[in-house]
Amino acid sequence: MPASAAASAREILTGLHEVMAARGSVQSKLDRVVELIADKMQSEVCSIYLLRDGKLELFATHGLRKEAVHVTRLKLGEGLVGTIAEEGRILNLAEAAHHPAFAYRPETGEERFHSFAGVPIVRLESPIGVLAVQHAEPRRYEDVEIEALQTVAMVLSEMIGAARLVDGARRARIRSAGPLRLAGLKLVAGMARGEAVFHEPRVVVEHTVAEDIEAERDRVYSAFRKMREQIDSMTRDAEFGIAGEHQEILETYRMFAYDEGWSRRINEAIDSGLTAEAAIERVQQRMRARMRDIDDPLLQERMHDLEDLSNRLLRIVSGRMGTAAQTGLTRDTVLIARNLGPAELLEYDRRRLKAVLLEEGSLTSHMTIVARAIGIPVIGRLNDIRHSVEDGETILVDGDNGSVIIRPTRPLLTSFEQRMVMSHKRRAEFAAQKALPAVTRDGLQVGVMVNAGLAEDAASLDATGADGIGLFRTEFQFLVSATLPGRDRQQRLYTRVLEFAGDRPVVFRTVDIGGDKALPYLSDVHDEAENPAMGWRALRLSLDRSTLMIAQARALIEASAGRVLRVMFPMVSEPWEYEEARKLVEEQVEWARKAHRKLPTRIEYGAMLEVPSLAETLDQLLPRVDFLSIGTNDLTQFLFAADRSDPRLAQRYDWLSPAILRFLKRVLDAAREADVPVRVCGEMAGRPLEAMALVGLGADAVSITPAGVGPVKAMVRSLDAAALRKRLDQLLARPPRDMRKALTDWARRHSVTID
Ligand code: PEP
Numbered sequence: 001m002p003a004s005a006a007a008s009a010r011e012i013l014t015g016l017h018e019v020m021a022a023r024g025s026v027q028s029k030l031d032r033v034v035e036l037i038a039d040k041m042q043s044e045v046c047s048i049y050l051l052r053d054g055k056l057e058l059f060a061t062h063g064l065r066k067e068a069v070h071v072t073r074l075k076l077g078e079g080l081v082g083t084i085a086e087e088g089r090i091l092n093l094a095e096a097a098h099h100p101a102f103a104y105r106p107e108t109g110e111e112r113f114h115s116f117a118g119v120p121i122v123r124l125e126s127p128i129g130v131l132a133v134q135h136a137e138p139r140r141y142e143d144v145e146i147e148a149l150q151t152v153a154m155v156l157s158e159m160i161g162a163a164r165l166v167d168g169a170r171r172a173r174i175r176s177a178g179p180l181r182l183a184g185l186k187l188v189a190g191m192a193r194g195e196a197v198f199h200e201p202r203v204v205v206e207h208t209v210a211e212d213i214e215a216e217r218d219r220v221y222s223a224f225r226k227m228r229e230q231i232d233s234m235t236r237d238a239e240f241g242i243a244g245e246h247q248e249i250l251e252t253y254r255m256f257a258y259d260e261g262w263s264r265r266i267n268e269a270i271d272s273g274l275t276a277e278a279a280i281e282r283v284q285q286r287m288r289a290r291m292r293d294i295d296d297p298l299l300q301e302r303m304h305d306l307e308d309l310s311n312r313l314l315r316i317v318s319g320r321m322g323t324a325a326q327t328g329l330t331r332d333t334v335l336i337a338r339n340l341g342p343a344e345l346l347e348y349d350r351r352r353l354k355a356v357l358l359e360e361g362s363l364t365s366h367m368t369i370v371a372r373a374i375g376i377p378v379i380g381r382l383n384d385i386r387h388s389v390e391d392g393e394t395i396l397v398d399g400d401n402g403s404v405i406i407r408p409t410r411p412l413l414t415s416f417e418q419r420m421v422m423s424h425k426r427r428a429e430f431a432a433q434k435a436l437p438a439v440t441r442d443g444l445q446v447g448v449m450v451n452a453g454l455a456e457d458a459a460s461l462d463a464t465g466a467d468g469i470g471l472f473r474t475e476f477q478f479l480v481s482a483t484l485p486g487r488d489r490q491q492r493l494y495t496r497v498l499e500f501a502g503d504r505p506v507v508f509r510t511v512d513i514g515g516d517k518a519l520p521y522l523s524d525v526h527d528e529a530e531n532p533a534m535g536w537r538a539l540r541l542s543l544d545r546s547t548l549m550i551a552q553a554r555a556l557i558e559a560s561a562g563r564v565l566r567v568m569f570p571m572v573s574e575p576w577e578y579e580e581a582r583k584l585v586e587e588q589v590e591w592a593r594k595a596h597r598k599l600p601t602r603i604e605y606g607a608m609l610e611v612p613s614l615a616e617t618l619d620q621l622l623p624r625v626d627f628l629s630i631g632t633n634d635l636t637q638f639l640f641a642a643d644r645s646d647p648r649l650a651q652r653y654d655w656l657s658p659a660i661l662r663f664l665k666r667v668l669d670a671a672r673e674a675d676v677p678v679r680v681c682g683e684m685a686g687r688p689l690e691a692m693a694l695v696g697l698g699a700d701a702v703s704i705t706p707a708g709v710g711p712v713k714a715m716v717r718s719l720d721a722a723a724l725r726k727r728l729d730q731l732l733a734r735p736p737r738d739m740r741k742a743l744t745d746w747a748r749r750h751s752v753t754i755d
């Protein structure tokens with residue numbers, strides 16, 4: 001904006017500030033506002049329309065007939081004013097009557113005026129009214145005039161919002177926006193209903209008129225600096241695969257973050273007398289309005305990135321950097337985010353958190369695994385969800401089908417609730433079967449255990465009727481702690497878990513940190529590797545950091561005093577790593593013996609097979625282990641060279657592919673020959689059809705997410721394992737194009753319960 005225009009906008013703002021600060025009714029203030037604008041902009045007409053009871057009502061005017069005030073009312077979408085409000089766009093017309101939406105209102109006496117310009121008055125990203133000027137002369141308004149109007153509209157929105165003159169912005173939008181159904185990728189099954197809460201909340205701008213322009217400028221400068229630092233460090237981390245945000249997105253972020261044009265426009269808005277917050281918002285609104293007219297999906301996408309960034313800048317400048325977890329949830333919540341880490345998820349109050357919707361997300365990322373473990377439905381790959389929903393809107397989440405309904409109508413809500421009852425009923429039926437043994441129709445016993453990671457998860461043993469905990473992910477305690485959990489804290493957790501489990505076995509896996517499980521208090525664990533999943537993580541890190549491993553081994557030994565200790569090591573790639581880890585635990589047993597501690601009655605040692613190289617050295621490993629556990633999450637990522645947390649690969653490879661099934665069969669056959677029990681503990685095993693294939697391949701036990709126990713047990717009980725084995729042998733010898741379909745067909749023909 002040229003200096004003179006900035007000065008005139010500033011004059012209007014100073015005047016507005018005085019009007020707002022003066023005593024008097026809101027109506028009298030609005031009357032003064034239209035006079036002020038008409039005077040400063042030398043405009044023949046200035047009118048304010050506000051949304052009340054779903055209609056745009058003429059609230060104040062200079063230049064139109066006063067009798068029309070509170071009489072002229074337009075529907076959203078009706079006339080020029082209705083079009084501006086409904087579409088959230090600016091109109092600038094030399095000849096108003098030529099516009100297709102023009103609707104003549106005789107009571108206003110507006111027939112004399114030819115030109116018309118109007119801007120929406122926006123609150124919480126929703127239009128709540130319209131500010132319009134008119135002239136008798138047919139002319140288009142200058143850009144600077146429109147910008148001045150937008151600046152005024154921004155300040156008006158604060159005043160109107162504070163006076164509660166209009167329908168709540170959210171209510172108004174819900175009224176105008178109908179229900180919306182979106183389909184995504186089902187990550188964790190389950191149905192839920194709740195209100196939308198943004199993981200990174202949006203900021204509502206409270207103060208729009210600056211007291212001290214230089215101070216506002218400083219605030220914006222320092223916010224820009226901070227934001228650029230954040231984006232730089234996220235980009236650096238993402239190169240190492242930690243941040244969970246895509247490189248591409250971050251590159252665009254960086255580009256925008258350093259965009260001189262953007263910062264200049266914000267600065268100009270500050271010049272015109274706005275606060276830093278209002279200036280950021282004002283520039284964002286202008287950009288939104290411009291983009292609305294461009295029909296290019298690629299540009300729209302970029303626009304969202306810029307919105308994100310603008311929002312980030314707003315949050316920095318207003319000092320509201322916390323996530324919704326820090327503010328606390330006050331109602332049944334459906335959490336909305338681009339992506340989430342496991343630790344971030346665990347910060348939420350689980351009584352209130354009902355579901356999570358992500359724009360990214362993948363089936364085997366640790367956040368998904370944690371959500372599955374605590375029974376929170378998650379849908380991923382919901383493109384643009386953050387821009388399709390408002391904070392507080394009702395959302396129905398159908399994690400069983402991977403779909404969501406935003407702003408449901410009553411009939412949609414009723415039918416959803418009926419399905420939710422059915423789904424709960426089905427779960428109750430599974431629960432009723434919990435005491436029944438997992439034995440196939442031809443008498444094969446299949447061990448069904450659960451995966452756990454927190455003390456509360458152990459409680460699910462009783463609820464599900466599982467045979468024990470086949471994988472206790474000890475790193476979860478590290479993930480949810482602000483500081484490194486010492487030996488005492490670890491021991492207390494293990495003792496509690498063992499107490500919960502009673503006679504049922506618990507297999508503790510030593511920590512698998514690193515990869516996508518970075519710990520803030522172990523900063524050197526985010527090492528500068530380009531592929532952290534294949535980097536210094538799990539047993540590799542534990543062997544190099546033996547103090548960590550020693551503390552954990554001692555905690556496990558002490559917690560298992562007088563009982564069997566079952567311990568296994570993650571990411572064993574070569575037998576010597578297993579040997580070293582085992583030796584380290586054995587040395588701690590010696591330490592405990594010398595210290596006259598009560599010892600475990602027996603220790604069983606196991607290795608996780610999740611790095612393919614181990615399959616080639618099973619002859620050396622098997623004689624040395626008491627059991628083997630196959631981690632299909634990592635195994636498949638390494639077999640296919642496909643990052644398990646990359647959403648773009650989430651659906652690319654199938655767990656039922658011949659490559660995986662043949663690989664698993666080879667391992668299972670070798671273990672059977674060596675008489676070593678094998679349990680499959682990846683997410684794959686928790687799905688009935690996949691679990692069926694595993695039983696067919698000869699797996700004698702699975703360890704799965706608690707919610708999978710009922711469905712997997714029902715599958716086992718309806719299965720003829722010998723018949724399946726025969727069929728699988730044929731299928732693996734000559735794999736069909738679609739193995740999943742072939743197995744599904746077989747299951748249906750043989751009445752196996754797979755869904
Ligand atoms: C696996 O990799 O399959 C596994 C069970 O371990 P995690 O998912 O914890 O890496």
Ligand code: MG
Binds near residue numbers: 570610631633634
């Ligand atoms: Mg693993």
